[in-house]
Amino acid sequence: MQNAILKFERLLNENVNYFPTISHEVLEERKPGKWSKKEILGHLTDSAIHNLVRFTEINYIAKPYHHRPYNQIDLVNLNQYQTMDIDQLTQLWFVLNNQIIRIMKSVKDEALDYKIVLSDGAEIDLKFLMTDYVEHLEHHINQIKS
Template identity: 45%
Template sequence: MEDIINAINYWMQTLPKVYNSMAETEISNRPLPNKWSQKEILGHLCDSALNNINRFIKIQYEEQPFVIQSYNQDQWVILQNYQERPLEEIVNLFLSLNEQIINIISNIPKEGLSYLCDIGNKQETLEWLLKDYLNHMEHHINNQILNKNKA
């Protein structure tokens, strides 16, 4: 779990610098009408953190396998209006939510990592879910934020 915590900490230190180096037009530009801007991608990462905080906690005390509920990612981004919100607000939210995730991970007992969740088509462990959270974050960061041509 230390690798996951270290990676999340790395992105918490790196992403604010990346965003602060971008012009407002670059941050707010939607490459296509149905594609998210850089601000909205960061907002989506906040939404992912919010949903996963809930999952990471509930899987530890609810009946197993804990059933993972999906959420409408586009609606979350639209309804929270990340496009019009100040970048600093979204960055601070990202930092706070991921600090909470690190706290949760740090307090999971070793046996808790093997707790099961139902992700729809199969069952996975809490450890897998934690790694998947980081993989999802890094997918968006590497493919959309750092290399905007692949957005």
């Protein structure tokens, strides 16, 4: 878990000041059927909101925890990330993820084994969900930086 947390902190700290330096044209360019780089950052913000709730709720809701999916496309559109100021969007993304790091650092070892039931009935545990979140974040950061 410690390696995932260190990677997570590195990803945040390397990119919080970088994203606002990308030109508006590059940030807002859309390719057919794809999100712009700004919308990808918005998606990462939505993901942070939902995972912050998940990582928190699992500690006090009856087990096993039932993972609730969310409509990623609708959220990106409804939150209008394409027209949001990049400095505000970056700060929102950064602050939410810093709170997730606080939770990850304080989670008890036994909580990492809490079972999570996915919408298809498959089971994972909190440790997998947390480490997968960091991998998801890195994947989309690489898309923004490409």
